[in-house]
Amino acid sequence: MTNQTVNGDSQPGRGSLDRLAEKELEALRRKGLERRTRRVEGRAGPRLRVDGREVLMLAGSNYLDLAGDERVLAAARAAVDEYGGAAGGSRLINGNLALHEELEAELARFAGHRAALLFSTGYMANLGVLATLAGPDDAIVSDSLNHASIVDACRLSRAQTRVFRHNDPRDLERVASGLAGFRRRILVTDGVYSMDGDVARLAELVPVARAHDMIVVLDDAHGLGALGPSGRGTAELEGVEVDVAVGNLGKALGSFGAYVACSETVRSWLINAARSFIFTCGLAPAAAGAARAALQIASAEPQRRKTLHERAEQLRAGLRDAGFDTGASTTHIVPAIVGDNARVMALCEAALERGIYAQGIRFPSVPRGTERIRFTPTSAHKADEIAFAVRTFAELRSP
Numbered sequence: 001m002t003n004q005t006v007n008g009d010s011q012p013g014r015g016s017l018d019r020l021a022e023k024e025l026e027a028l029r030r031k032g033l034e035r036r037t038r039r040v041e042g043r044a045g046p047r048l049r050v051d052g053r054e055v056l057m058l059a060g061s062n063y064l065d066l067a068g069d070e071r072v073l074a075a076a077r078a079a080v081d082e083y084g085g086a087a088g089g090s091r092l093i094n095g096n097l098a099l100h101e102e103l104e105a106e107l108a109r110f111a112g113h114r115a116a117l118l119f120s121t122g123y124m125a126n127l128g129v130l131a132t133l134a135g136p137d138d139a140i141v142s143d144s145l146n147h148a149s150i151v152d153a154c155r156l157s158r159a160q161t162r163v164f165r166h167n168d169p170r171d172l173e174r175v176a177s178g179l180a181g182f183r184r185r186i187l188v189t190d191g192v193y194s195m196d197g198d199v200a201r202l203a204e205l206v207p208v209a210r211a212h213d214m215i216v217v218l219d220d221a222h223g224l225g226a227l228g229p230s231g232r233g234t235a236e237l238e239g240v241e242v243d244v245a246v247g248n249l250g251k252a253l254g255s256f257g258a259y260v261a262c263s264e265t266v267r268s269w270l271i272n273a274a275r276s277f278i279f280t281c282g283l284a285p286a287a288a289g290a291a292r293a294a295l296q297i298a299s300a301e302p303q304r305r306k307t308l309h310e311r312a313e314q315l316r317a318g319l320r321d322a323g324f325d326t327g328a329s330t331t332h333i334v335p336a337i338v339g340d341n342a343r344v345m346a347l348c349e350a351a352l353e354r355g356i357y358a359q360g361i362r363f364p365s366v367p368r369g370t371e372r373i374r375f376t377p378t379s380a381h382k383a384d385e386i387a388f389a390v391r392t393f394a395e396l397r398s399p
């Protein structure tokens, strides 16, 4: 005990843990895969300070520019004034606020489902949904490019996970045909693929799933608020109904948290079985209040969606003209696929120096060989700002 100090290294074991951590980091460094955080200052919007430099923010998920909207912030403040800083406990004990239930009713109406249940994050919503719907006797069929939280949710559920080729209804048919022996079969797919910006072909995938008596789960983190005539997301755009839709409050809706839209009965099942709902604190009042206001604005101001897609199209067309491969993107997520770790990070850093922040994305976020710069414009970006970004990347590509 005598050699324990608050200063760490003289504590038995601590030094060796640091050595272990350093070895692991060094291995990542050697592969060009070490990550670090960037320091962001200023209120959410199209321009921010990143690592001390003012830049055009093309790396966020504030698609409708609601995270800094005065009305959204006023609603967050009002919720704090009324309820305080925290829900103060889990939903099943003392943390089930009237505010949560009001937001859930509004989200259900917006999403076109009978009910909705809030989760603290989209990650936790996916864990809760899939680990509730599926167990060891079941099969989950998952798109090969589904988000990491879905991959982890499949693992947590202990179901048999079968992966089908990205966005390929014929391959879904092939996989689904071999699942007759399972108790339940579940199709899970992203709505908008977060690294590629393509849209799940739900109009073709869902009929295949229905023909094989599958439950359909959609993670529409990036589609909600941004796609579909009324902003309901990918299912609205593709004209299909899904059984369970996970939506995200921390992207187009400019707040924090997530929800699961479903039937009343499924909501009750989740309340009783989803461990990532049961064993965690209810959503903070500020986040719930902000989301209510954002939802209202997202519905009432469709012009935001229109501008978002115009800016995305301008960016995509400009990058293509400059010789970049923008892959399958048709939405507000626009990759410029470079295919090399070092080159992609060098491009990202050089762009930052010239006042543009678009994130370099490497393995494991994307498959090796498809490393890319990922651009995410918002409805608040001006056409001349997008033009500046295109010009800058065109120059950086061929200096």
Ligand SMILES: Cc1ncc(COP(=O)(O)O)c(C=O)c1O
Pocket (backbone or CB within 6 Å): 120, 121, 122, 123, 124, 126, 147, 149, 190, 194, 219, 221, 222, 248, 249, 250, 257, 258
């Ligand atoms: C497709 C998808 N699902 C889920 C999540 C997780 O959402 P959250 O950030 O609320 O945990 C993300 C977030 O990046 C995502 O892109």
